Amino acid sequence: MTAVAAAPLALAAAPAPAPPTSAPQSTKAEAPDSGALRIVKTNPEGNPVTGAGFQLLDTTGKTIADGKTGSDGTLTFSGLAPGIARLKETASGSRLLGTVPDQDVVIVPGPPTDLPITDPYKDAALTLKVTDKATGKGLTDAVVNVVPKGAKEDKGAFTLTTGKDGTAKAPLPVGTRTGTTYTITQTRAPAGYRPQAAAVDVTAVPGQPVAASFADTTTSVPPTQKPTARPTLRPTASASGQPTPGSSPSSGSSSQEPLPSSTASTTAHSGLAAISSSPEAAESTGSLADTGSSSAIIGLLIGGAALLLSGAAAFYFSCLRAKTGDAQNAVSANEYRSSRVD
Numbered sequence: 001m002t003a004v005a006a007a008p009l010a011l012a013a014a015p016a017p018a019p020p021t022s023a024p025q026s027t028k029a030e031a032p033d034s035g036a037l038r039i040v041k042t043n044p045e046g047n048p049v050t051g052a053g054f055q056l057l058d059t060t061g062k063t064i065a066d067g068k069t070g071s072d073g074t075l076t077f078s079g080l081a082p083g084i085a086r087l088k089e090t091a092s093g094s095r096l097l098g099t100v101p102d103q104d105v106v107i108v109p110g111p112p113t114d115l116p117i118t119d120p121y122k123d124a125a126l127t128l129k130v131t132d133k134a135t136g137k138g139l140t141d142a143v144v145n146v147v148p149k150g151a152k153e154d155k156g157a158f159t160l161t162t163g164k165d166g167t168a169k170a171p172l173p174v175g176t177r178t179g180t181t182y183t184i185t186q187t188r189a190p191a192g193y194r195p196q197a198a199a200v201d202v203t204a205v206p207g208q209p210v211a212a213s214f215a216d217t218t219t220s221v222p223p224t225q226k227p228t229a230r231p232t233l234r235p236t237a238s239a240s241g242q243p244t245p246g247s248s249p250s251s252g253s254s255s256q257e258p259l260p261s262s263t264a265s266t267t268a269h270s271g272l273a274a275i276s277s278s279p280e281a282a283e284s285t286g287s288l289a290d291t292g293s294s295s296a297i298i299g300l301l302i303g304g305a306a307l308l309l310s311g312a313a314a315f316y317f318s319c320l321r322a323k324t325g326d327a328q329n330a331v332s333a334n335e336y337r338s339s340r341v342d
Contacts, residue, residue, distance in 0.1 A: 036078040036112035037105060039087075041069045043097060044121060044175060048073025052093035052119070056105075057086040069093065080107045089117070096177065096206040098122045123171035124179075124204030126212065130162050130186070132193070133215035138166020142195070142216065143188035146170070149181040149201065159187070172204035179205040189216045 041052045049069060056065040056077055064085065065077040085107055089099040097119040105115060130142035140162055147157040160168040174180045181203050189195035193216040200212045 033082065033109040034078070035080045035082050035107040035109050036076060037080060037085075037087075037107060038074055038076040038112040038114050039069065040114055040116045041073045041075070041093070042116070042118050043094065043177075044118060045177065046118075049093045049097065049119065051091065052089065052117075053091035055088045055090055056080070057088060059084065059086075061086075066090075076112055078112065082107050082109050087115070089119075092119050094119075096121055121174040121177065122207035123173055124206065125209045126170050126172045126182075126202070126204070127209065128160050128162065128168045128170075128184070128212050128214075130166050130189075130214045130216060133217050138162070138164075139190045139193060139216055140164050140166060141188075141190045142166070142186065142193075142214070144168075144184050144186045144212075144214070146172075146182055146184050148175075149183050172202075172210065174204050174206045177206065179203045184212045186214050186216075192218060192220050194219050 037056070039054055041049045043049055048071070050071050050073065052069045052073075052075075054067065054069075054075060055063050058064050065080065067075050067077070068091070069075045083106075085105055086102060087105050088102045092099050098121065100117055100119060107113075126146070128144060130139045130144075131137060132139060142162045144160050145157060146160060147154050151157065156173065158170070160170055162168045172180070172182060181201055183199050183201050185199040186195040195216055196214040200214065202210045202212050204210055
């Protein structure tokens, strides 16, 4: 009886069988009129991008969904209330790619709506420098034209102007993974300079710096050097026909008549006029006018003064010899009269 009584107790203590295992269910109940959004993320070549992050915000700025693209470059948000939401890209998924601006999307009831998103490659960082070819000093206000090589109708072209240090910076859009080539041409140089004629080609690689430099040549004329040599021409002519101090009288006459003062002055002036009118003097005068040398003018004045002094001296000595001759004649006359008286 003990064994029988124990049997029911054993049966009563047996645990109840566990319910069959089922697949996990979403904790969020989807409304029958909910919508979905599927993001398809690619690079400029059309290849899928993994790991791109996105957020979906409601009209108040609250996050209603977020996630990252898978290996196929897609990300699906489901169970969304119909209406307008704000999509924000938080990560591009590649160090070479940038992100797209925020955009509004419309959620409609039914199956997922595809939204293709293509991220651009990151811009290259262009640094332009224009310098003086001789000194290497940076030149301000130089202008260059930047054009994508092979672009139709210069699509995507823009200009840059250097600042005070001779440099300018700008982003360069990149269209391919291997880079985009740009042709840079200088269109204007600063005042007093001639722009470099040769254009410069640069290859812009995603997210990398790139540099271009130009060397301009100065167009200013150096100042003309002043002449260092003094004029060598000097007046050498003397007043013709005028006796010089110390000269002996003509052998044909024992005395010489004094010249009137007007005649001496006229002769001196005639000597100066002859010098002034001579080809050598004219050439000297022209040279002095060209060089503007004051020393040559002073030399010419001194020469003229010397001629005047020479003429005056000649006149003085002529008068002196004339007086001496008169005195000698007077003595001879007295001696003659004395001999007659005797």
